[in-house]
Amino acid sequence: MPDHPPEDPGAAPTTELVPAAARTEVQGLAGDGLPGLEPERDVTDWGRSARVSAVVDASLIDFLYHYWFRVEAEGLDNVPARGGALLIANRAGALRLDAPMIMRAVREEHGAARAVHVAAPSSAVSRPGIGMLATKLGAVSAHPANLHRLLLDEEQLVLAFPEASAPGVKPLRSRYRLRPFDALPFVEIAIRAGAPIVPVALVGSEEATPALGSLLPIGPLRARTRLSAGLPLPAKFRLRFLQPVRTDEIDKAPSTDRGRPAELVTEIRGLIQENLLEMVAERRSVWLG
Numbered sequence: 001m002p003d004h005p006p007e008d009p010g011a012a013p014t015t016e017l018v019p020a021a022a023r024t025e026v027q028g029l030a031g032d033g034l035p036g037l038e039p040e041r042d043v044t045d046w047g048r049s050a051r052v053s054a055v056v057d058a059s060l061i062d063f064l065y066h067y068w069f070r071v072e073a074e075g076l077d078n079v080p081a082r083g084g085a086l087l088i089a090n091r092a093g094a095l096r097l098d099a100p101m102i103m104r105a106v107r108e109e110h111g112a113a114r115a116v117h118v119a120a121p122s123s124a125v126s127r128p129g130i131g132m133l134a135t136k137l138g139a140v141s142a143h144p145a146n147l148h149r150l151l152l153d154e155e156q157l158v159l160a161f162p163e164a165s166a167p168g169v170k171p172l173r174s175r176y177r178l179r180p181f182d183a184l185p186f187v188e189i190a191i192r193a194g195a196p197i198v199p200v201a202l203v204g205s206e207e208a209t210p211a212l213g214s215l216l217p218i219g220p221l222r223a224r225t226r227l228s229a230g231l232p233l234p235a236k237f238r239l240r241f242l243q244p245v246r247t248d249e250i251d252k253a254p255s256t257d258r259g260r261p262a263e264l265v266t267e268i269r270g271l272i273q274e275n276l277l278e279m280v281a282e283r284r285s286v287w288l289g
Contacts, residue, residue: 043136046117046135046138046140046146047135047136048115048117048135048136048137048138049136049137052133052136052137053136053137053138056137057104061100061104062104064097064100064101064232065100065101065104065105065108068232068234069097069101069204069208069232069234069235069236069237070234070236070237070289071101071104071105071237071238071239072236072237072238072239072289073105073109073238073239073240073241074238074239074240074241075240075241075242075243076105076106076109076110076111076241077111078198078241078242078243078244079106079110079114079157079198079241079244080196080198080244081110081111081112081114082112082155083155083195084150084151084152084154084155084156084157084158084193084195085151085157085158085195085196085197085198085244086147086151086158086160086186086187086189086190086195086196086197086198087102087116087157087158087159087160087197087198087200087241088159088160088161088162088181088183088186088197088198088199088200088268088272089102089159089160089161089199089200089201089202089272090161090163090176090178090200090201090202090272090276091161091163091202091205095208095209095232097205097208097209097232098161098202098205099118099159099161100137101202101205101237101239102116102159102200102202102239103115103116103118103138103159105239106157114157115138115156115157116138116157116158116159117138117139117140117150117156117157117158117159118134118138118139118140118158118159118160119140119141119142119147119158119159119160119161119186120134120139120140120141120142121141121142122141122142122143124139125139125140125141126141140158142160142185142186144185144189147186147189148189148192148193151189151190151193151195152192152193152194152195159200160183160186162181162182162183162186162265163178163179163180163181163182170206172206172210175206175207175210176203176206176276176277176280177273178269178272178273178276181265181268181269183265183268183269184261184262184265187247187261187264187265187268188261190247191247191250191252191260191261191264192252193247194247194248194252195247196244196245196246196247196248197244197245197247197264197268198241198242198243198244198245199241199242199245199268199271199272199275200239200240200241200242200272201239201240201242201272201275201276201279202237202238202239202240203237203238203276203279203280203283204235204236204237204238204286205235205237207233207235207286208232208233208234208235208237209232209233210233234287235286235287236283236285236286236287236288236289238279238283238289240275240279242271242272242275245264245267245268247264
């Protein structure tokens with residue numbers, strides 16, 4: 001029988017199955033870092049994917065922005081080049097194409113080429129499939145903590161559509177007549193963060209994706225379904241970024257002046273409404289601008 005070295009009664013039992021040389025080689029590979037499935041993957045803490053955004057931009061948004069809607073943007077210098085800011089815009093139509101156009105204008109034509117996060121209802125970002133895609137493109141749940149972190153801590157741009165929360169579908173005869181703004185939570189967060197508010201007036205979206213009516217499904221799904229003309233129509237889009245409304249001079253204590261945030265909501269809504277009527281009166285054609 002082969003001779004074995006005597007066992008040390010004080011030594012721990014060995015279960016080594018991989019030779020030391022091979023184990024060292026494997027550990028070296030792990031230390032160097034094994035390549036991932038997507039080495040170029042770039043995702044923010046909010047779930048925004050640079051890769052998905054680039055693909056959607058190149059395949060769809062670029063065509064819509066430059067060739068289909070032929071977007072014209074003015075007043076982009078009113079968007080701060082640095083620091084947090086809240087953008088508040090009017091919204092209408094059956095398809096939500098106004099947000100991508102505003103985001104593209106700020107990213108492409110603004111001197112600082114800034115990214116924009118869109119404040120969306122939690123029900124929208126939690127929908128299977130669509131919600132995940134919206135998150136990868138820059139949508140963020142409009143929770144006060146999320147918006148405060150974006151505006152104050154991360155100094156980002158946040159886009160909100162307070163008119164979108166109004167119930168029902170706006171008829172065509174009421175286009176560009178703003179409904180009540182549910183903007184008080186957004187304004188209060190901007191005041192606490194000391195972030196300026198930039199009103200944005202957008203013309204063209206109501207004709208591009210007109211809401212023709214709504215259906216109320218019978219059964220467990222009780223949400224209204226908007227009816228539109230199908231594919232978006234090639235209406236001319238015009239964006240106007242208005243002068244920012246400062247909030248850093250307002251006392252952040254809510255008990256000091258409870259009426260000031262509500263006054264700001266009324267003021268911002270009035271500014272957007274005034275500019276919408278002016279822009280509609282100036283255009284020669286819905287399709288040519």
